[in-house]
Amino acid sequence: MYRYDEFDHTFVSARVEQFRDQVQRRLSGELAEDAFKPLRLMNGVYLQLHAYMLRVAIPYGTLSSRQMRMLAHIARKYDRGYGHFTTRQNIQYNWPRLSDTPDILQELASVEMHALQTSGNCIRNVTADHFAGAAADEVADPRPYAEILRQWSSVHPEFSFLPRKFKIAVTGAERDRAAIQVHDIGLHLKKDENGRLGFVVYVGGGQGRTPMIAKKIRDFLPEEDLLSYTTAIMRVYNLHGRRDNKYKARIKILVHETGAEELARQVEAEFANLKDTELKLPDSDIQAIAAYFAPATLPNRPEGWGNLARWKKADPEFARWVHQNVQPHKHPDYGMVTISLKPIGGIPGDASDEQMDIVAEIAEEYAFDEIRVSHEQNLILPHVALADLEPVYRALVAAGLATANAGLITDIIACPGLDYCALANARSIPVAQEISNRFGSAERQAEIGELKIKISGCINACGHHHVGHIGLLGVEKKGEELYQITLGGSGDEHTSIGEIIGRGFEPEKVTDAVERIVDTYLGLRRDKSETFLEAYRRVGPQPFKDALYGGGAQAAA
Amino acid sequence: MVEKVLTANRLADGISVWLDASGNWVESLQDAFVARHAEAVAALEATGKRSFDENKVVDVNVIDVEEVDGTLRPLRMRERIRAEGPSIPYAPGYNGLAGPKNVAA
Numbered sequence: 001m002y003r004y005d006e007f008d009h010t011f012v013s014a015r016v017e018q019f020r021d022q023v024q025r026r027l028s029g030e031l032a033e034d035a036f037k038p039l040r041l042m043n044g045v046y047l048q049l050h051a052y053m054l055r056v057a058i059p060y061g062t063l064s065s066r067q068m069r070m071l072a073h074i075a076r077k078y079d080r081g082y083g084h085f086t087t088r089q090n091i092q093y094n095w096p097r098l099s100d101t102p103d104i105l106q107e108l109a110s111v112e113m114h115a116l117q118t119s120g121n122c123i124r125n126v127t128a129d130h131f132a133g134a135a136a137d138e139v140a141d142p143r144p145y146a147e148i149l150r151q152w153s154s155v156h157p158e159f160s161f162l163p164r165k166f167k168i169a170v171t172g173a174e175r176d177r178a179a180i181q182v183h184d185i186g187l188h189l190k191k192d193e194n195g196r197l198g199f200v201v202y203v204g205g206g207q208g209r210t211p212m213i214a215k216k217i218r219d220f221l222p223e224e225d226l227l228s229y230t231t232a233i234m235r236v237y238n239l240h241g242r243r244d245n246k247y248k249a250r251i252k253i254l255v256h257e258t259g260a261e262e263l264a265r266q267v268e269a270e271f272a273n274l275k276d277t278e279l280k281l282p283d284s285d286i287q288a289i290a291a292y293f294a295p296a297t298l299p300n301r302p303e304g305w306g307n308l309a310r311w312k313k314a315d316p317e318f319a320r321w322v323h324q325n326v327q328p329h330k331h332p333d334y335g336m337v338t339i340s341l342k343p344i345g346g347i348p349g350d351a352s353d354e355q356m357d358i359v360a361e362i363a364e365e366y367a368f369d370e371i372r373v374s375h376e377q378n379l380i381l382p383h384v385a386l387a388d389l390e391p392v393y394r395a396l397v398a399a400g401l402a403t404a405n406a407g408l409i410t411d412i413i414a415c416p417g418l419d420y421c422a423l424a425n426a427r428s429i430p431v432a433q434e435i436s437n438r439f440g441s442a443e444r445q446a447e448i449g450e451l452k453i454k455i456s457g458c459i460n461a462c463g464h465h466h467v468g469h470i471g472l473l474g475v476e477k478k479g480e481e482l483y484q485i486t487l488g489g490s491g492d493e494h495t496s497i498g499e500i501i502g503r504g505f506e507p508e509k510v511t512d513a514v515e516r517i518v519d520t521y522l523g524l525r526r527d528k529s530e531t532f533l534e535a536y537r538r539v540g541p542q543p544f545k546d547a548l549y550g551g552g553a554q555a556a557a
Numbered sequence: 558m559v560e561k562v563l564t565a566n567r568l569a570d571g572i573s574v575w576l577d578a579s580g581n582w583v584e585s586l587q588d589a590f591v592a593r594h595a596e597a598v599a600a601l602e603a604t605g606k607r608s609f610d611e612n613k614v615v616d617v618n619v620i621d622v623e624e625v626d627g628t629l630r631p632l633r634m635r636e637r638i639r640a641e642g643p644s645i646p647y648a649p650g651y652n653g654l655a656g657p658k659n660v661a662a
Contacts, residue, residue, distance in 0.1 A: 026568075033615050047571055047616060049573070049639045050573055050639060051570065051572055051573075080647075082648050097569060097570035098568065098570060099569045418644075419647075427644060429643070433645065479634075
């Protein structure tokens with residue numbers, strides 16, 4: 001994985017010292033809140049309901065054991081013994097003291113981490129497929145390009161005060177696990193007919209108040225043009241994006257109002273001026289960054305096949321976990337392991353300091369020291385030999401980390417909601433917990449099959465409810481929480497925005513409503529192979545409306 | 558009129574605090590000074606502005622509360638959660654609003 005060079009070390013350390021001085025001046029009263037707030041936000045420090053919150057960047061979701069141990073240490077020393085992994089592959093701490101944040105950032109810098117650009121109207125942490133470098137279906141590892149974008153965008157003077165925040169996601173696989181079509185820019189790495197690497201470029205996707213699916217504006221962008229073309233997009237956005245209205249300031253609105261064709265024309269015109277400038281990536285630079293991500297040498301471990309079959313036969317729980325949480329690796333003797341952070345009835349995405357330490361230990365011993373954070377709020381060990389799955393599983397069981405539910409109905413995404421967040425209108429976590437408990441039985445989950453529930457506590461959609469197969473949006477109505485249900489959303493290569501099914505449900509009724517939707521699906525699916533999403537796309541909303549509201553289904557609330 | 562208290566977050570650690578009758582910022586809503594008429598509310602607002610200007614607290618707000626069996630209970634869920642913590646047991650030793658506290662009802 002990428003290692004800081006001298007420039008990176010100096011840059012990050014200088015930022016820590018600069019922030020330390022700013023915090024000191026704030027605490028002494030030299031700096032007023034209005035002056036300080038944008039400075040703390042540039043360093044990932046928010047103020048939430050109960051305390052400050054620190055959001056730490058995990059570039060493209062990739063971590064080493066040493067870094068994970070540092071995250072555990074920070075949870076233990078400066079917080080309340082846990083952290084929350086987010087849908088942007090980052091981690092948030094919910095209780096840091098402002099006065100401690102410079103020390104926390106200094107400790108993070110010692111393991112090549114920071115909290116830069118995890119807030120503000122700048123280019124945020126670039127996200128990527130959590131199976132990058134391991135998946136059988138990818139043409140190349142997308143992370144070198146994400147790293148190039150990270151370096152280019154870090155305190156980029158031209159793009160530090162954009163009309164609004166800006167999110168870029170990259171995938172190198174046909175199967176989109178990075179939800180690229182709901183990002184400001186989505187990049188799909190592929191090869192052209194001559195075997196050259198480049199990108200399909202999508203622009204203007206996003207969730208929030210006005211959900212939009214990104215428009216494809218380029219079928220193939222050669223890899224050497226990545227920065228010049230991205231700069232061209234940013235310039236068009238920076239110039240024409242709306243600054244008069246926060247709710248219309250994202251690039252998705254510009255794309256929508258301008259039209260994808262005209263926007264693409266403007267981008268191409270800008271690109272023509274930039275194409276052969278210093279932004280053109282020399283192959284040697286791409287290779288130098290790619291070398292950091294060179295796959296570990298994975299020795300053949302064919303004994304794993306026989307062992308695995310034997311272990312599965314001996315232990316049905318283990319077999320269930322392998323079936324659900326282990327995906328095929330491009331090396332046949334290996335698997336990609338999903339460590340579920342969704343224990344039945346637990347808080348989605350939370351991990352204790354002990355759990356983080358244990359994951360670090362397992363990764364070091366069995367997984368070539370690599371850990372990923374998925375946008376679905378789970379952790380991933382991308383390279384585990386089949387021959388090592390049994391000890392890995394035992395270690396995870398002991399730490400309460402072996403829930404066999406990846407991709408199932410209890411693998412719920414939920415934002416922090418009103419339990420923590422100053423923007424939220426309703427709680428997300430207790431709703432996720434109740435649904436998880438209701439559907440917690442392994443047999444029932446297996447019977448239902450793949451079903452993604454995503455919950456947001458406000459319209460900003462951090463819980464990705466728009467692309468949930470079943471999405472729940474918490475709103476406040478007459479001072480009470482109410483949950484609007486959307487159906488049919490999806491954040492993959494066939495992205496769709498969920499449709500509001502009808503009036504909302506009170507907190508005590510929403511789990512029953514979800515159950516009715518699930519039962520309706522079970523009653524109408526062709527057979528077990530037809531997933532919830534496929535069935536919904538076949539039959540549409542009506543049977544679900546009928547089930548929820550009776551024959552005379554009511555209009556959307 | 559609706560009863561009101563003054564709340565904010567402490568500058569140095571961000572912890573939610575309420576203003577008590579002696580003008581101190583305290584960590585328990587139950588110790589807050591309750592304003593029951595317009596002049597008292599105006600005094601709260603003035604104190605809040607002064608504390609903000611003195612860099613003691615941030616995000617200062619007057620909020621609505623009611624007294625139920627001698628216990629102060631904010632009218633909004635958001636403020637009940639601010640007063641007692643998240644509505645879920647979220648870490649060992651921290652039960653938040655779900656714990657045996659005063660305003661859970």
